[in-house]
Amino acid sequence: MKKDSLKERLRRKLRWDLWLTLGPAAVIVSIAFAVTFYFVKPAPPKKLVIAAAGDEGGFRYFARKYQEYLAQHGVTVEILPTDGSLTSVKLLEDERSGVDVAFVQSGASDAAMAPHVVSLGSLSYVPLWIFYRGAPLQDLNQLQGKRIVVGPETSGTRALSLKLLAANHVGAAPTELLNLGRDEGIEQLKQGKVDAVFIVSPAESPPIQRLAAVPDIQVLSFSRAEAYTRRFPYLSKHLLPRGVFDLGADIPDHDVVLLAPTANLLATDSLHPALAYLLLRAASEVHGKAGILDRTGEFPAALEAGFPYSSEARRYYESGVPLLHRYLPFWAANLVDRLWVMLVPFIAVLVPLGRLAPALYQWRVRSRIFRWYARLKEIELQLEESPAPERLDDMLRRLDEAEREVNRIPMPLAYAENLYFFREHVDVVRRRLARRITESGGTLPPAMRAAEKTA
Numbered sequence: 001m002k003k004d005s006l007k008e009r010l011r012r013k014l015r016w017d018l019w020l021t022l023g024p025a026a027v028i029v030s031i032a033f034a035v036t037f038y039f040v041k042p043a044p045p046k047k048l049v050i051a052a053a054g055d056e057g058g059f060r061y062f063a064r065k066y067q068e069y070l071a072q073h074g075v076t077v078e079i080l081p082t083d084g085s086l087t088s089v090k091l092l093e094d095e096r097s098g099v100d101v102a103f104v105q106s107g108a109s110d111a112a113m114a115p116h117v118v119s120l121g122s123l124s125y126v127p128l129w130i131f132y133r134g135a136p137l138q139d140l141n142q143l144q145g146k147r148i149v150v151g152p153e154t155s156g157t158r159a160l161s162l163k164l165l166a167a168n169h170v171g172a173a174p175t176e177l178l179n180l181g182r183d184e185g186i187e188q189l190k191q192g193k194v195d196a197v198f199i200v201s202p203a204e205s206p207p208i209q210r211l212a213a214v215p216d217i218q219v220l221s222f223s224r225a226e227a228y229t230r231r232f233p234y235l236s237k238h239l240l241p242r243g244v245f246d247l248g249a250d251i252p253d254h255d256v257v258l259l260a261p262t263a264n265l266l267a268t269d270s271l272h273p274a275l276a277y278l279l280l281r282a283a284s285e286v287h288g289k290a291g292i293l294d295r296t297g298e299f300p301a302a303l304e305a306g307f308p309y310s311s312e313a314r315r316y317y318e319s320g321v322p323l324l325h326r327y328l329p330f331w332a333a334n335l336v337d338r339l340w341v342m343l344v345p346f347i348a349v350l351v352p353l354g355r356l357a358p359a360l361y362q363w364r365v366r367s368r369i370f371r372w373y374a375r376l377k378e379i380e381l382q383l384e385e386s387p388a389p390e391r392l393d394d395m396l397r398r399l400d401e402a403e404r405e406v407n408r409i410p411m412p413l414a415y416a417e418n419l420y421f422f423r424e425h426v427d428v429v430r431r432r433l434a435r436r437i438t439e440s441g442g443t444l445p446p447a448m449r450a451a452e453k454t455a
Contacts, residue, residue, distance in 0.1 A: 044075075044272040051080045051088040051102035055182040056155055057126040057263045058202045059103035062286060069282040073329070075275070084155030085109065092117045092268055100271055101279060105156030105200055106234035106261040107163065110306035118269050118310040120279055121300035121317070122262040123287045125238060127203060128160060129258070130220035131189060131211055132196035138223045141168040146195035147176045149185035157182075160261060161198040167231065186211055196220075200261065203292035209245045212252055221256045228259050233304045235259045238293050260293065264305045276312035281321060368409045369418050375402045376422075379429055389440045396433050399426060 050066060052059035060081070067077040080099060082088045085108035091099040093114040105126060111117070130140070137143070143165070150165075151157030158179060165171045178185070178194065185197040186207065201208050212219060222228065225237040240256040265283060267276065283300040290296040302309060302317045309317075379395050387395065403426050411419050 044274040046074065047076045047078065048101060048275060049078045049080055049099050051082050051091050051099045053082050053084050053088060053103070053155065055152075056084060056157060057103065057105050057200055058124075058205060059263065062103055062123065062263070065286045066279070066282050069285055070278060073278060075278065082154075083152050084158070086154040086156065086159060089114050089117060089266065092266055095268075099268075100275070101265065101267045104264050104266045105160065106264055106303075106305050107232065108156030108159045111308060114307070116269050117266050117307055118271075118313070119305045119307040120265040120267055120276060120310060120313045121283060122264050122303040122305055123283055124202065124263050124291065124299050125236065125260040125293045126200050126263045127238060127240075127258040127260040127293065128157075128164075129199045129201060129208055129211075130196055131186075131199070131217050132220060133189065133192065133216060133218075134195065136218065137220055139168070140164055140170060140220075140222075143168075143175070143196055144170050145174045147178065147193075149178045149180045149188065149194050149197040151179065151185075151198060151200075152181055153179050156261070157198055157200040160200065163232070164228070164259075167228075182207070189217065190214060203240065203244075209251075212245055213249065219252060219256055221254075222259055223257070225257045225259055234261055234306060236262075240292070244292060258293075262303055262305065264307075265300070266305075266307060267310065269310070271310070273312050276310060277316065277321065280313065280316045366418050368411075369406060369422050372402050372406050372422065373425075376425060376429060380432075383429075383432060383436065389437070392433060392437050392440065396430070396437070399430055399433065402426065 048070065050063050052063040054060045060079070063077075063079045067079060070077050080091070082091065082102075085102075085104040088099075088102035088104050089109040091097040092102050093116055095116075101120075103123075106122070132143075132146075148161075148165075150161035162171070162177075165177075171177060180188065182199055182201070185194065185199070188194045189197045189211075199208065211217060222237075229235050229237050236259070238258045238260050240252065240258055242252060242255050243250045245251040265279065267279070280300065287294075287299040288297055302313065375398065379399055382391070382395060403423065406419065406422055406426075409419070
């Protein structure tokens, strides 16, 4: 029973030593992990809301392409129809709207109106088409006094149209500006109820190509296109070649100089970085091919958009897709990207503690024996003072007591050598005491006499 109780006491003592050694280390590591976890980026949401105007720049078509691409990577895209680029920007700026990303025409708005909106890049050229009836026109200043459809109230088409008309001092009476949608404006132009209609749409758009084939309707070729691009940096000059829509029918029947803003992908400045990179990859997939006005690989691009570029977009255009996203699926790349920072506790805390904890445990176990060396040293110093015989007996008693107490100390087998070293040192002091007692004429205890005879 006593033997079992000693074993149990040994186990309890060793467990206590482990707790005292590993407990503080565990607390330190936990604090380090907690602090690090605070800086770990949260997982990206599985749902994304994209705002896109239906009659502007082919944005609804692009939105569906993005929806298909992101679905392959486990992200659900909800397309929110809007009535124009201005509305889309306002929804992005409003945190309560739930809109994360929007397709917006350049020139429709800028960072002054939406300070929390950033750009992910320009996606394509979306030319400004000015279809009109009547005698050939050379430029916008010849539209004075006409009935002109400039697009819906909150559309990017209207915002751009008003800027260009104002630059040409066109807009005052008797000029009449009508805020009609694309389809309604085209129909009224065909019926002769209006003189001109402004449309911002890709050159590949079927309604544009059909309208270009209608007799008596012409498309304006900007004779001063270079001047417009200097005044409005978000516009670029493009040549629509003769016959590009229909070579057989020769539509258009002459080269046309166009002005084109760009379709831009805007986002809230709080968009998750992983989703920003995924959207940029989608942009390369959807917009990287050649078109009537776009060259292969020309888009997406970091062109003037009126909004600052996000840090992810800048890195993307400077260095391309991040390394992890090139070789890992979206979820895996995002997981690794989020958790790499968790290595900090291992490197900065766990590795040093891994070296310190064993040394601390070893010191704690050995310290139980080492403090008895003070008793041993005290006896040796007293022995040097030539003590009286009665003091020698007291010293021998204290030496035996120290040995008994050390023998009761719980000691792991790995550190048992320290116990035996102490016993050897006790024997050295005991033999010195035995010689001194014998020299002083004293009597050794029976156990010591037997030990002396054996020695």
